[in-house]
Amino acid sequence: MEPTNNLVNPMLTDFYEITMAYAYWKAGLHEEEAVFDLFFRKNPFQGEFAIYAGLEEEIRLFENFHFADDHIAYLKEQMPQCENGFFDWLKGVDCSKMKIYALEEGTIAFPRVPLIRVQGPMAVGQLLETASLTLTNYPSLMTTNAAKYRLAVGFEKGLVEFGLRRAQGPDGGVSASRYSYMGGFDATSNVLAGYLFGVPIKGTHAHSYVQSFTGIEDLKNRTLVGADGKANDFVKMVLGIREELGFNNTNEGELASFIAYAQAFPKGFLALVDTYDTLKSGVPNFICVALGLLRIGHRPIGVRLDSGDLSYLSRATRRMLIEIGTRTDADLSKFLILASNEINRSVLTSLRQQGHEIDSFGIGTHLVTCDDQPAMGCVYKLVEVKGIPRIKLSQELAKMTIPGKKEAYRLFGEDGYSLLDLMVRVGDKPPQPEKRTLCHHPFDHIKRLYVTPSKVIPLHHCVWDGRRIYPEVPLSERRDYVLNQLRSTREDHLRDINPTPYKVSVSEELYNYVYHLWTEEAPVTELK
């Protein structure tokens, strides 16, 4: 498969990956077997979990990892002193010698557990660094953010992503729609995301549409065919209802725009009601048109609020729908209220505290730009060369890299919730269900605990072995996978305020191995 975005190719990289590849090539080290871990050190959004995403596009990068002739020509110009043999080698580079392990896309992930492990010739592993990070960071951040919005509103409410126009570029917008859906949103306004990935799309009309009508005289066509197949003078009918209900001061251009919209979408009538005045004009006009539709057998959808005090306006709108519904058609009371306008997680929490009658939320800017933390900090670290572990020592324990080839298991308790993740060295014995296992904190040698898991799931899978192993799965299945995990993870790890850290631990063998390497490598400073 081709990458969704044509900008994803081997040139999507930092120049130093290529200068390093040259230095390796020049030193004859470019084909040495190396292992790199891609992971993050800190959960985003001051939370205690993240969701890993981006693997499908990553695999497509591997599938198409070839420098084109034009690429090579450009690089030769940029590196005029480099030998031709390197460019010949570079021209032949692909991922056929690489072996790549990863978490399944959509897996809840925690700090330090590798999301991806890349094995193969050192220079090729290096060339994959930047794009692998770019293809992981934003998708994972976005999916995590979407899941946090889903958790904030609960599983029952509707959530629609509206952010395309404010996203960081076209691909930012398309990725935002794709990964919002994967993270638990129901739909998007983004047509391209619907077309490419099957995300359900939603949309009604804008203020400009309402403004473009000045009065009933703009309506060239007056009829609408009812569910019984008969044509009605719909304009006359709506004006009659307006008269009956006494809504004579509503904006007539707005009323005309609603009538025209109902004529276009008799089975999909959802009206934006805040162009002039939500309660004095928008909702009354909606009610007139909605009652007209009900009268001829069509079922309208509801209203959209896009400004003002959403708590108050939604409650006042519901009251008006119920009140007029009791006098006219009881169905009116049940119509959907969709709210949008600068909604973020705090607004959702505040709305819940104030009480509201909103059924569905449209969320844009804050969701898609992830404005409370617009970057995920994944890193890509060398952990082994020629079978020998590599460490980058750091003054900060938290920044230490765990050397060597590792794989992780998720251990579950009797209640079905996950207990902790355990990393072991590849080749060591994995933890077994119903068997007592000693789990170490990765850095703190006092923190240890025994776990007897009811269920053990391996987290890492080979997704690439010279060719794609990872199956292409419909996005809706990935979404189900995410939602199921959110339901089987303890609420205290997921909540926004003071969440409990999830335990990521290492086996006794791995702990001892790492500890031994560290004490061997770290110099003891001498004070004189």
Next chain:
Amino acid sequence: MEPTNNLVNPMLTDFYEITMAYAYWKAGLHEEEAVFDLFFRKNPFQGEFAIYAGLEEEIRLFENFHFADDHIAYLKEQMPQCENGFFDWLKGVDCSKMKIYALEEGTIAFPRVPLIRVQGPMAVGQLLETASLTLTNYPSLMTTNAAKYRLAVGFEKGLVEFGLRRAQGPDGGVSASRYSYMGGFDATSNVLAGYLFGVPIKGTHAHSYVQSFTGIEDLKNRTLVGADGKANDFVKMVLGIREELGFNNTNEGELASFIAYAQAFPKGFLALVDTYDTLKSGVPNFICVALGLLRIGHRPIGVRLDSGDLSYLSRATRRMLIEIGTRTDADLSKFLILASNEINRSVLTSLRQQGHEIDSFGIGTHLVTCDDQPAMGCVYKLVEVKGIPRIKLSQELAKMTIPGKKEAYRLFGEDGYSLLDLMVRVGDKPPQPEKRTLCHHPFDHIKRLYVTPSKVIPLHHCVWDGRRIYPEVPLSERRDYVLNQLRSTREDHLRDINPTPYKVSVSEELYNYVYHLWTEEAPVTELK
């Protein structure tokens, strides 16, 4: 020209643009002549200016605005109740009937002055909304952010963009590199941005490169050819220098990695010095290799600091270079110090206060995600239909739209600095140099002033008239244009702390016209 990103096509839109287009079509209004303004209401980053960018890609959208057969088939599925005639019309939609005016790309822009004015059939104008916003918001935000970094470090220091791996997706990364350069950066690490737009690219090596060497024995090749064409045992030479200088406790793997890098790039040696210990290992190892290079006639570039206290480390590094330079080769003292690691505008300010010896900054995450305001709030508003102005009234004055077709002029004073922007109605007489002109605040009828400009520049140009009028200009020229404007705008408008608002005004005719329309349209609420 094709859009740089294959995701830019008419499907990159909110679904409501298409449902509205259908409603217009159904009501027979889709071909009505309409005018839309794209503008912003508030400058980003709590500042008092923005830079408009994104026009080149916007023009490419217009050039390629055709729905493909697959697109139409998908939309038919999504809108099963809509008439076939609409899809026939949609299939034929292009920008051949559109006329589009815009600021020149790279123009300093202020609130309420339209960045783009779109004229043509209403439904087509509507279909262009979302993509036009997406293609303007992030580029303008990014260029503005880059310019603010440039202003923060001054025009002399080096600025390199390093953000690809943390950007919001591949296109976010490529756009960040492109528009950082336009906004005043010198170079990028992003190879693809170099390849596509000619942005100068820079890069050296990563920690993983240093770590991959364990000792001198990793160096299979010991020679390096000097400027005189003669081969030297470079390893022996460097080890000799190390001995002479008494740097016997530096990390030997790091030293080997530097030697290998110098062998690969004898004329481009820039070493990352913080893998093990900046002052005890990295800088001493750099000095040994750099002196070796100098001895055989090559000129190294310098060091890169990527962690720790950058002020302290840069000063200590410079001291060490000067001190050893006086004993060995004076050139050592002048080498470049490049610093990176989570640098944002506040860090730059703080570094300046503390004193530092950094020549060039590598800036990533904070720059490319624009984390202090990750979205620009451009809007796209209907201002006229069939020659009749359209208003969306708002409770907030600042949210009022100025109706009708407008064009803007920038008025300059005798000192060469810009004084204010003046909007007039299209067709009204533009302001003239040396002629006294009355300028109104757009909303506040007390605020007026007379200006006698020395120079008047029209800001709006026709960039599209059924076909491209806007010329393709190399990115480096756009960058010069931005930098020149930064130099001809008063510093108090540009500064970060308490900047002075720049005046955006309207002519007397426009003020009276708008005021008349508002009082006519706005209902007077009656208290009972």
